[in-house]
Amino acid sequence: MNVKQMTNTMLKQKAESFGQMLYHCAKAQPKRKFHALYDKIYRPDILKTAWLKVKANKGSAGVDRLTFDYIQDEIGENNFLNSLYLKLKNQTYQPQPVKRVWIPKGNSKDMRPLGIPTIEDRVVQQATKMVIEPIFETMFKDSSYGFRPNRNAHQAMKAIRKASQKSYWVVDIDIKGYFDNIHHDKLMKLVKQRVSDRRVLKLIRQWLKVGVLDEKELKPSFLGSPQGGVISPLLANIYLNYLDTIWEKRYASLGTLVRYADDMVILCHTKKDAIQSIQILKAVFQKLELEMNLDKSRLVNIWDDKGGFDFLGFHNRKFPKRKKNGQVMYFLEHIPKKGAMKKMRQTFKDYISPRSKLVCNTMDLIDGINRKVVGMRNYYRISPIATRWLNRIDWYILELLTLHYNKRRNNKNKRSNLSIVREMTKYRLKKLSVV
DNA sequence: TCCAATGGTAC
RNA sequence: GUUGUACCAUUGGA
Numbered sequence: 055m056n057v058k059q060m061t062n063t064m065l066k067q068k069a070e071s072f073g074q075m076l077y078h079c080a081k082a083q084p085k086r087k088f089h090a091l092y093d094k095i096y097r098p099d100i101l102k103t104a105w106l107k108v109k110a111n112k113g114s115a116g117v118d119r120l121t122f123d124y125i126q127d128e129i130g131e132n133n134f135l136n137s138l139y140l141k142l143k144n145q146t147y148q149p150q151p152v153k154r155v156w157i158p159k160g161n162s163k164d165m166r167p168l169g170i171p172t173i174e175d176r177v178v179q180q181a182t183k184m185v186i187e188p189i190f191e192t193m194f195k196d197s198s199y200g201f202r203p204n205r206n207a208h209q210a211m212k213a214i215r216k217a218s219q220k221s222y223w224v225v226d227i228d229i230k231g232y233f234d235n236i237h238h239d240k241l242m243k244l245v246k247q248r249v250s251d252r253r254v255l256k257l258i259r260q261w262l263k264v265g266v267l268d269e270k271e272l273k274p275s276f277l278g279s280p281q282g283g284v285i286s287p288l289l290a291n292i293y294l295n296y297l298d299t300i301w302e303k304r305y306a307s308l309g310t311l312v313r314y315a316d317d318m319v320i321l322c323h324t325k326k327d328a329i330q331s332i333q334i335l336k337a338v339f340q341k342l343e344l345e346m347n348l349d350k351s352r353l354v355n356i357w358d359d360k361g362g363f364d365f366l367g368f369h370n371r372k373f374p375k376r377k378k379n380g381q382v383m384y385f386l387e388h389i390p391k392k393g394a395m396k397k398m399r400q401t402f403k404d405y406i407s408p409r410s411k412l413v414c415n416t417m418d419l420i421d422g423i424n425r426k427v428v429g430m431r432n433y434y435r436i437s438p439i440a441t442r443w444l445n446r447i448d449w450y451i452l453e454l455l456t457l458h459y460n461k462r463r464n465n466k467n468k469r470s471n472l473s474i475v476r477e478m479t480k481y482r483l484k485k486l487s488v489v
Numbered sequence: 490t491c492c493a494a495t496g497g498t499a500c
Numbered sequence: 501g502u503u504g505u506a507c508c509a510u511u512g513g514a
Contacts, residue, residue, distance in 0.1 A: 063492070110493085113503060157502050168503045176504085183505090199506095200500055206507040207499045232500090282503035287500085290505090315500045315505090366499055394498090401497095422496095425510070429497025432509045496510070 062106060069103040069184060077188035080248065087246075088189060092253035095181045096142035104180035105135060108173065108284070116172030117153045117267050125173065138174060145253065149175045149260050152280045154268040160393065167234070169266055169280025179284035182257060187288055189248050194291060195298035200315035201287035207366045210314050211388055211436065214321065214370065217310035218356065218386035221321035223328035225309070226363045227335060228350035232316035233290060234278035237343045238262045241279075241293050261285065290315060297338050305334055312365075319365055328353055358384055364391045373439060387439045398430055398447050398486075406454045412462050416481060419458075423451065424484045431486045444486035452478065 072094070080086065094100060115121045125134050141147040152169035159166040171179065187203075194202065199210035218224075229235075242259060249255060261283060265274045279286040294313065301311045308331050309322035320335075322328040332353070339346055354363045362371030368388035375383050390398070405411075405422060430447075434440055452475060 066492095111504080114501085116503095153503090155502065170503045179504095201505045203506070208508080210499090280503085284504060286503095287505040290500090317500065425496045427497095428510060429495095429508085431497085433498040433507095492513075494510105494512080497508080499507080500505085 062102070065099040065102050066106070068099040069097075072097075072100070073184060073188045076185070077191060080189040080192040084192070087248055087250035089250045091185050091249060091251045092257075094185045095178070095254070095257075096139050098139070100181050100184055101135060101139060101142075101177070104177050104184060105131070108176045108180050113173075113176070114170065115153075116170050116175065117150055118172045118174075120173055122173065134174075138177065142178065147178065147257075149178070149257075149264050151265045151267040151272055152282065154266050155282075160397075166281065168282045170282045171261075171280065171284070175261070176284050178257070179261065182254065183285045183288055186245075186249060186254070190288065190292055190295070193248065193299075194295055195302050197298050197301065197311040198291060198295065198313050200313065200317070201291055207314060207433075208436065210312050210366060211368065211370075213310070213312050214319065214365065215386050215388075217312070217321040218370075218372070221309065221323055222355060222357045223309075223322045223325050224354045224356055224363050225320040225322065225328050225331050225335075226350075226352045226354060226365065227318050227320070227332075228347040229316040229339070230345040230347045231278075232344070233281045233286060235344055236279050236290065236293050237277065240342060241289060244292050244296060245289075258285070258289070287315070293342065296342060297335075300338060301334075305331070308334070314366055317365065319363065325353075325355075356386070364393075367391060367394045367433070368436070368440075388436050389440050389443045390434045394434070395443065395447070399450050401426060401430075402447075402451050402454055406451075406458055411458065420478070420481045420483050424482070427451075427484045427486055431484075431489075435486065435489075441487040448485045448487055451483075455483075 076088075080088070109122055112122065115124075120129075125131065138147070150172050152171050155168045155170055156165040157168060158164075191203070197213075199205045199207065199213075238259070241262070242255065245255065245258060262279060263275060265272050266280075267273075279289050294316070298311065298313065308327045309320040311318060311320050320328070320331045322331055336346065352363065355361045356363070356370075356372050359372050359374055362369050364370070367390065369391040370386055370388050372384035373387045375385050377383055402423065405426065406419070411419060431444065434444060455478065456470070
């Protein structure tokens with residue numbers, strides 16, 4: 055380990071322990087508003103750690119066209135950070151507009167608008183996040199699982215499983231364009247619950263208001279937080295924490311709320327509770343000026359294996375299970391949802407089918423597939439039942455490989471699926487359905 | 490135990 | 501052309 059790595063590690067630890075200190079302070083004093091946070095943002099340890107974190111993502115440049123390579127080779131990492139340090143200290147830092155990029159959404163033809171801040175802005179946002187996130191973490195509720203440290207989708211699934219044991223009705227709610235419809239003033243009001251430092255509040259307000267540069271035209275932003283902004287996920291959680299708080303305090307008896315960013319379900323015992331839950335949600339959304347996506351929101355009966363609902367990439371449905379005494383019980387199981395199955399198939403098709411792969415080494419090809427297999431298996435292999443569905447993907451991969459082989463060697467003897475199976479075990483092709 | 494790079498998922 | 505947060509996993513390094 056060299057000196058540079060060591061100092062970076064020490065800075066990281068220092069920044070980390072600062073965050074923990076803030077967390078404990080905020081937890082011990084739940085009503086406290088923090089007024090001296092701005093100066094922490096440009097602390098050398100925080101700023102440098104923020105830079106390293108942003109750099110690790112290897113993202114592209116913002117509107118100023120400054121890339122990581124340019125900053126490191128032409129400007130110099132230290133010069134860049136020093137000038138940013140001075141700008142923050144003298145309060146002359148000004149965020150620049152975000153760059154508009156459209157990317158395809160999931161599997162449909164819809165496009166999703168990204169707002170890419172400049173690298174400099176991303177660093178300052180990261181530093182700010184490191185300072186304010188610990189404070190808000192103390193307020194966030196158990197029902198919230200998305201974008202939060204030490205929490206993941208599998209924990210949300212576990213919560214659903216647990217709640218499903220005494221639930222028969224599930225309300226599945228989707229919010230229309232959540233990030234893009236966050237109300238600035240209402241969000242700032244929620245931030246002010248714990249942060250009273252005006253300079254920090256000003257920074258956040260500026261990031262919300264900078265505007266979007268779309269094809270050389272600057273459009274102001276009155277609504278929403280840029281998808282691509284480093285603190286946007288945190289702000290999104292602060293905004294919907296309003297819902298979590300109200301639910302926990304007043305409506306927890308109606309059902310169990312499980313939220314992952316803007317995707318949420320409520321598991322209720324009776325249909326009456328479920329319907330009432332929808333009414334409550336509607337009222338809360340109205341206060342937050344958010345709109346329910348009626349096409350994607352549903353009320354589902356999960357009393358047996360007939361009804362199910364999609365959540366976090368899984369289709370959730372009760373499956374029958376025969377107990378020792380012959381009695382049949384129903385348990386909630388998670389299987390990859392239709393869209394997820396399609397996406398997995400597409401991923402392997404895109405990887406194996408291109409003509410460029412026809413000349414590539416078999417070991418490398420299999421190695422590339424294996425990496426993807428391990429990653430996917432790792433998310434979707436959640437239960438024995440889920441493996442039945444993953445098995446289909448394994449066969450699809452073999453099908454693609456058979457096609458690939460028969461195309462590659464333009465010889466007469468076309469190979470069968472089974473001979474490929476034998477060959478692939480030789481190359482240690484991994485399977486989604488087997489550990 | 491910790492670090493970095495790279496693969497996957499959710500949103 | 502692809503941003504962001506979080507998590508998980510694998511490999512490698514001490």
